[in-house]
Amino acid sequence: MLEYLWIVPLLPLLGSAVNGLFGGKWPNKIVNSVAIGSTGLSFLCALEAVREFFDSGQVLFHKHFFDWISAGNFTAGFDLQMDQLTVVMVLVVTGVGWLIHIYATGYMAHEGGYYRFFSYLNLFMFFMLILVLAANYVLLFVGWEGVGLSSYLLIGFYFLKKSASDAGKKAFIVNRIGDFGFMLGMFLLFRAFHTLDFQAIFTSSTLQGWPVEMSGNLGTLTFACLLIFMGACGKSAQLPLYVWLPDAMEGPTPVSALIHAATMVTAGVYVVARSHILFMHAPTAMLVVAIVGCATAFFAATIGLVQTDIKKVLAYSTVSQLGYMFLACGVGAFSAGIFHLMTHAFFKALLFLAAGSVIHAMGGEQDMNRMGGLSKKIRWTYRTMLIATLAIAGFPPFAGFFSKDSILLDDFLSEYGRGSHVGYTLYAFGLAAAMLTAFYMFRLIFLTFRGNSRYDEHKVHVHESPWSMLGPLVVLAVLSVVGGWVAAPAYWGGPDYFTDFLAPVFGGHPSVESLGAAAAHNLELTLAFVAVTAAFIGLAVAWWLYLNKPEKADGLAKSLKPVYTTLLNKYYVDELYAKVVVRPLLWISTNVLWKVADVAIIDGAVNGIAHETTALGDGVRHTQSGNTRSYAVWVVVGAIVIIAVIFFWPSGGKPVMEIVQ
Amino acid sequence: MVPTNYYVILSAILFGLGVFAFVFKRNIITIFMSIELMLNAVNLAFVAFSQALGKLDGQVFVLFVIVVAAAEAAVGLGIIILIARNRQTLNVERVDLLKL
């Protein structure tokens, strides 16, 4: 199987093609069997491939299938590779993807364009797999752009809704802005290494003992890493390019779960992790990554506090969680970042799916203010969602706890070796973000499932979703619980499997190097305790505000009106972009470039010349007065001209005079 | 003995007067006459030069010129008659149907 790794991505592509071309005429059953079949099959293939990979016991599997682009000394092969990092990603993508496919069959059952949906979804799987399996930046970029495309398609799935198509367009374009950086990053890397293959670059002899202009604080590498990180920001919705993700919620919920929570948006993290060697040599870039990640985590969390659209809350929480992952990478804890990526995939997918099930139950209602007290009506959804919430809020022993914990720990540790207080600051903000997360997540739970119902019982008949939807919920719930244990830190007993597992890629656990094991354990314990406390505070506040004294919430909102509205309007960032970038650009293009520069000046000049020439012609025409006497005078003029020229022209026929004399 | 250049200068003057007449007379016949005047100026020049060069061909040319002038006169006057017949005018300025 490993030799035929290309089958793994190909299967979804086939599924997509088949559905896209013929699905239109088929009943849903066949369509979704094709879709699920192809993804499931590719999941199995992936598993098989992984097994073979471990059996072969090689550190890195790399296979060159064919030359895709080749010009001069540049060659981009269709090369796939597999190492531990890839394994994690592939399994997450195919696994979670598969579950969500199953879920979607239920969720989309009554939607039009069923075949389109699954065709797109499979297409996404294909590109995502390309992305994670690629063995060079160019091929990775294929997946990178491809997932962008499929997210564009899926967000705009309800293309009759303007908001939907807008959101899709926005997503694609913002991603393009990121890609602008990513491409430049690739160009720069090629300029430095004359290749874009991961192995060739990472094992490049020059990486050790870099000349200063390459690594160092402002070296080539720094710029390369920053440019690549720009791409990552676009894809993973980090500041300042996060704006598209909340809007992306226009897409069907399974899409939000799969693309905008579990997989695609983590591509940025993946790329950073993938190029960790470069980042290691670019301290400045690392710092930037950490800061951006941390800032995003906190910033998005604050917005999440006040959102009332259930999916928007989750969206911002996603942004914030992604921030966490970057934070981890920024401080060099790549394994922790990937770990959080994995667990987040589980519980955030779960959250979205559950939310989807809620929306399904409410018949499309998304506003939490019109929900409440659903816990009795849709028990399974409630239970699973609660688990997910606990996980994301970081309560032990749920998955989120471990991952978030290790990130915070690594932030804290990153202080060592740095004189400044950067590490502590990062940690502080991370912690705050964690607290906020706990708060808004429980706010969501309480508003949705507890308290008394705020919707019209007669209109909406709340009903539990079919098992095709609940099944995946349960599976994911289980994963959100146990998912974290693979990385149970030492003081929980059990070695940190996950880190060791990724060790061949990222190297050992940072804390172990930085200080003695014993001290490490104490520190971990204390930090864990602090984190959990923070989570509890968040939970408590949420409980107090939204269950105990609901009226207080409004009071608070009123008393802090400016803050509240600012948060509600997401700091007016969209408006800002519109004002500062979009509208001016359009205005200039229309009124300056097109109407003035193009039509008036350039074309005006051209037509002007033509017009002037015609006018001149008319002038010439009017010398033809038809009067013989005038003509005679013209002849006289001619005579004068000729005689004058012949006699008085300067240098008239000079050369001959010389010849004669 | 009269220097040749006197004759030449005289011919130039006559030629110039011919040009002047051509431009400033309105009557077609008179205009045509001014052409004859110019030709006469040329003839004078020819004769003068031939005399100065002591060659006779200059005088031969004069004869040719006279013949040509005669021919032109015949055709020219024919045309003038045609015009006069078609338009009942001999004023050259009234003959400007073709213009622009």
Add this chain to the structure above:
Amino acid sequence: MLPSAIDAYRVLPELVWCGFGVLVMLLQPFVPSRQFFTFLALIGTVAGTAASVTAAMHAGPGFGGLVQSDSFSFFFRLLIGMVAFLVVLAAGPYLERERLPFAEFYSLLLFAAAGMGVLASAQELLTAFIGLEMSSISSYVLAGYRRDALKSSESAMKYFLLGSFATAFFLYGIALVYGSSGTTMLAKMSSPDLFHSMLFELGLAMILIGLGFKVAAAPFQVWTPDVYEGAPTPVTALFSAGPKAAAFALLLRIFATVPAATHFWFWAFWVLAALTMFAGNLGALVQTNVKRLLAYSSIAHAGYILVAFAAVTSMAQGEDGSSKAGPAYAAVLFYLLSYALVKLGAFTIVSQLGGAGEKNLSLDDYAGLSQRQPWVAAALSVYLLSLLGLPVTAGFFGKFYIFKAAVNSHLMWLAVLMAINGIIGSYYYLRVIVVMYMRESSAEATALGPVSFPIGVNVVLVITVAGTILFGLYPNPVINFILQPTLLGR
């Protein structure tokens, strides 16, 4: 010395043409049939053209150097013969339609041809003058051949008055040249001290004035549009092709044999060329009368030819001048040929489409021609494209050779001006094509149906189109002929 038979051979074409002219004139009262005269005239033109072969075979100076029979004159005699032939063919139907007497027309035409032949072969200024007068006087008459048409008589008058005005200048020039050089034989005007004689210089200037008028160089071009418009269209065709060519021939002769001329005339030609190109093209830009438009375009083309002349002058300066100037001569000759073909064809079409009394001459009458008479439209387009100088037409090579000559002699600015004019020109030529192909024909035009094109006219069109395209694809024969070093009998 007494003239001998050989001398007669060397001017045989002219003699033949004159002879047939007389013949036609004499037979006119006795033979009622009109077609007969057409045939006779055709025979005459052909015979004259054939005679030019004889003349070429007995190459050399005739009548003690009054005329020169060489490849150069051979070329022009052939050209003139062809022009006359085609004009006769085209004129037949026209005269029929306008109910004009045949015989006189043809004999005048033949005399005109003879005059041009003299002009093209003359080596002596007075002979040239006689030739010039012969062609001119018959042209005056031909211009006014539609007696009862006001325009025709007017054009005759203008042509006559201004023509003889210019002739006077020409003649005065001859006189001065004679006075300063002591001869009218071009061959004898090579003494270096003529370079310093102001009288000679003035004489050359006057001659240039006279010939400049004949070739319609600006600012002498004023007469051209009026005369061309007023004259019967076949005659216009003759004018645009014949006398112009002959005058250019004489100019080239003078260049080739009188070193001082090349020296004095260079800048004059530079200026004339520039002025003429612009005058012609700009004037044509706003014309809506096709006949007049073509008249202006012929001015413009005279300008292009003058560019080649400027090239000749600038190249002929220096010892091995004339040999260096070879390409420039070639350019002129080839251009005259291609241009004559095109103009003849175009004017023939105009004269046919003009209808009785030449009423339909405006561009609007040509709207949608491609629908009514596709082949005619195609032919006219070929001519226009050739005038425009697009490849696979003779006009393209004509322009190309002139460009080449100009660039060769470093007349960069003139070349650029010519390029600009080429663009201006392309506009109005295209306009005609656009009107023919991209506009729908007016109701009455469609009602009228296609204009009949008699056999003779079709022959003209076929010949001219074929020639245009043939020389556009394979100019070798012509070019080889006119590039031979002994072109001008040396």
Add this chain to the structure above:
Amino acid sequence: MLPGGHLLSVLIFFPAVGALALLFLRGDDHKFIRIIALVVSLVEFLFSLFMIPKVPIGAAGYHLEEYFKWINQPPINYHLGVDGISLFLVILTTFLTPISILASWKSIEHRVKEFFVMLLMLEVGVVGVFLSLDLFLFFLFWEVMLIPMAFLIGIWGHERRVYAAVKFVLYTMAGSILMLVGIIWLYNATGTFDLPTIQTLLHTPASQGGLELSQSTEMLLFLAFFVAFAIKVPLFPLHTWLPDAHVEAPTAGSVMLAGVLLKMGTYGMIRFCLPLFPGAARRAAGWVALLAIIGIIYGALVAMVQPNLKKLVAYSSVSHLGFVVLGIFAFHNISMQGAVYQMLAHGISTGALFLLVGMLYDRRHTFEISEYGGLASPMPKLAAFFLFVALSSLGLPMLNGFVGEYLVLLGTYQRHWGWATWATLGVILSACYLLWSYQRVFFGEITREKNRTLPDASAREKWILVTMAIVTIWMGIGSTFITARTAAAAQDVIDQVEPQRAYEAAAPASTTPRGVTPQARRDSASAAAKITPTERLGSR
């Protein structure tokens, strides 16, 4: 099998024969005429494919050469030849011709015969331009191509067709006449019109009987050629004929215009401007690149705000061709190949865009975007194709647009990272205008009642589009098939522009394409980058 010896001549004149045959058909039997035209063009396409095996991979220089004397004074020869670059441009032409014949199957109703005659004559001209190795011959075809195109626009175009046609011709003429002067000038200097001969002459020092132009002369000559090509491309300030021509032209016309004719400009730059006047090219490169970059961004921005769909596509080609010019004048073999590839890709994707726009026009007879909206519901298939093409045109990987764009930018970046950075902005903008217009045309509720009942793609249209789509994907994935063949030619051009650089780069680059130590590479690259203009001139 046809005689390989005269394959190129056959390629050039076969369509002419076809056109001639059409001329003598009865005018009213439209179906028959169409079929004949289609068959002719398809056969032509097959012929063109025969060239591929004749152009060995990795061998620079011209193949299948044909040479015999045509005009002896001045010595003009009928000299044809094909190399890696022209090979695919010819194939592109012969491929797009049948496509556009199919595209105008229904939409051309009056003067059908003339239409297809013109289309075939156009093909003659274009193929001739790509294949001729004699400056004069090249110019001849260059001009010949003009008239059919003008007719296509002027007779079968839309409202302001005449204006557009005349504008097109005059614009092009303005350039080409200058080029003629340049060609003649070159002839006077070298005494021949034969491209290879002139090339060698210009590249051998005067001491060895070669020809060395003075800087100013070289620059003037360069400009004489360059302006002509720049107008055709069209490069930024000379582009205003393009929108008019495109908007007014019939679909087939637009397809040929955008697909092939514009490439004649860039082809000319590669074939003439660079190899003949390397010094001038190097000195002008900065300015040209500036114009190209302005074109990229400017074109994209103006396209973004066009209310007229076809104008939008037209301006988008201004932007795309900017990439090509940039790639050419970056003098880097990667970007050069990218440029060549981008030409082909643009030919396909923009051609397809025009086809689709034409199909919309056939249904609604308007190009105004505001007239459309919500078309995805009545015509999902067209919508899908349109999206597909749009994506390929905005450079989505695995589709044809990406390869060229990426290579151009990559290569350019290696020499001038500044240029590349600016140019890369175009990548963002192209996404903006394409997706935005797509949204306005296809997404949302139906705004105009008329649109509700529009029919989806017919079988014929489907076949056209599927063909285009297949080519698009193939070019997106199998790019090496093409690049392998263009590589040698492109490298050759580069070497001629910057000989001394070629030597430096050759050493490491040729030995081991991939595994060479970055250190060495970096040295060579930086060394190349550091060459100051004066040094470059010094080497001439």
Add this chain to the structure above:
Amino acid sequence: MTAPLIVFFVLAALAVIGAVSLILQKHPIHSALSLIVVMIALAGLYLLLGAEFVAAVQIIVYGGAIMVLFVFVIMLLNAGIEEHTSVSKMAGPPGLLLVVALAGLIAATIVRSTDSIQSTLQTGEMSSSLGVSKTLGISNMIFKDFVYPFELTSFLILVAVLGATVLAQREKG
């Protein structure tokens, strides 16, 4: 001041006066008469130059034939006083200026180049003494050296006659 000079100046004055009056006369007939005056004066000058034959021809052909033709036509068309229109702007003041300029240019050049004429004059003096046989020489030249142009002139006359008839004949039927 020798006699010939005096004669010359008298005749020259006469010629110029005639020319000027040709311009000044309003009625064409008067212009014609003044032109005849010019011609006679010129004939005198020819005599003075020793070109008797030319002088004779001048009187007979020019004065006799051509001018009579003119007068005849004037009578035929009974042309009245020349009406003084000035439609042409070009031929107004600018025309005056230009014509004067041209005449001045020509005259000036000739005056400035008199020396060259002088030089030719000397050579002339000796050889121009073949007095009586001038006419003989002329005829010799016409029928030997210039026979070709001479013959051509005959055709020219023919053309003129033909042309005149074509133009002037009345429409038949």
